[in-house]
Structures are given as structure tokens and as C-alpha cells.
Amino acid sequence: MSGRPSAQEVHVRVGSIRDGVVRLVDGQVRAVLEISSISLGMQGDTGQEAMLAGYAGYLNSLTYPVQTLVRVLPVDIDGYLTRLDRRARHDLPPTLGDVAQDTAAYLRRKARQRTLLDRQFYVVVPADAPTIHRRWWSFGRASSNRLEQEAADTAAKQLSFRCDEIARQLARCGLTARRLSDAELLDLFHACFCPDSVGLEHARLEHADEAALAVTATLGRAAATRVS
DSSP, X not given: OOSOOOHHHHHSOEEEEETTEEEETTSOEEEEEEEOOOOGGGSHHHHHHHHHHHHHHHHHHOOSOOEEEEEEXXXXXXXXXXXXXXXXHHTSOHHHHHHHHHHHHHHHHHHHHSOOEEEEEEEEEEOXXXXXXXXXXXXXXXXXXXXXXXXXXXXXXXXXXXXXXXXHHHHTTTOOXXXXXXXXXXXXXXXXXXXXXXXXXXXXXXXXXXXXXXXXEETTEEEEEEOO
């Protein structure tokens, strides 16, 4: 492998992550929603029509671009089965324990026959790009800092409104949306953009206090720092 950065690192360069807001190095800001999933094939004709109509309503309500991210990952079946066996032996009554052990045996057989996959769904929500930064050069430094903070506050409020509206629209088709925290955003970027690097994972482990977490990233590197 060469030491050249990935395409994701080149085109999606994270400047900071704080208070659930991802700020890119070019000043754009994003929030990320994790979306639940529903088996459409198990809903029946009426249920399918209702879900599709609700999803169409969500798409038609959008007045700004969003990104839908789907991650397909191998299931950690060994860890899950270990926890299931432990519960079957120690936590569940005998009848439910037998059911849990039968389920574990069934999943072990399936895992030997095929790779079990888990699908994770996300919606990346943007805020409108601020235009005020184009006039910052004409103000003093203090005024520029104030205008920059005002733009950041406006973007954060817009992201909150848009995330709430998307969650409301998706609820119409039976889906739930949850906004990712700072640590979860850090994990997502680590997994998607630099899985061979341990820097982001170390940063997450060393800064468990999400309320005080700020993440700064440069091309190919990332670090987390506490803020007051």
C-alpha cells in the first residue's frame, strides 16, 4: 500500500467535531442522523404502500441536498453468541434459556454457511453555506470573530431544525432518526475514511466526556482535544 491519502480524505476533510456538528476545513457544516430499518417485504401490501407514500413525502419535503450513506458490515456473530450464551445460562429462566440456546445454535450453523451482514443507514444533513465570510476582510479582528460565531450559531440552529424535520418526516413511514453525538461521529469518520489508522480510535478512548470533546483533523491524521 502506498502512503497516499484515500479519496475520502481528499474530498471530505474534517476540520472539527463539536456539539454534534461536523465542520469541514472549507467552512461547511454537517450533522449526521442514524436511521432505523424496516423489512418492507414483511409489511403486506397495505403496509408497503403506506411506507412508500411516507418515504415519498419525505423526499418531496426536501428543499436542500442530503446524502444517504449505507454501510454494509460483517456481523460480529461471535461476540453476540457469547453474550447470548451467557444470558441463557445465568440471566434467563430455564424455558427462555433453552430458546436462547436453540437460537444460538441456529445462528452458528448459518454463520458457517454464509457471511452474516449488518446494514447501517445514515443521512448527512447540511446547513446552508454562510455568505457573510466574504465580507470579513473589511472588519476588524474582533468583529470578524463575532461574525464568525454568529454564523456558526445560525448554522447549528438550522441543522437542529432540519434534523428534527427529517425525523418527523421519516416517522411517517415507520423509521426513527437519531442524531449522532461527537464520539459517534468520530467513530463513523474513523470507520469510513481511515480504517487503517488508530489515531481516531485512540482519541475516542482517551476523551470519553462527549460534552468536552473537540476533534481536529488534518489530511491523514486526527487528534482530539478538550475544550473549556
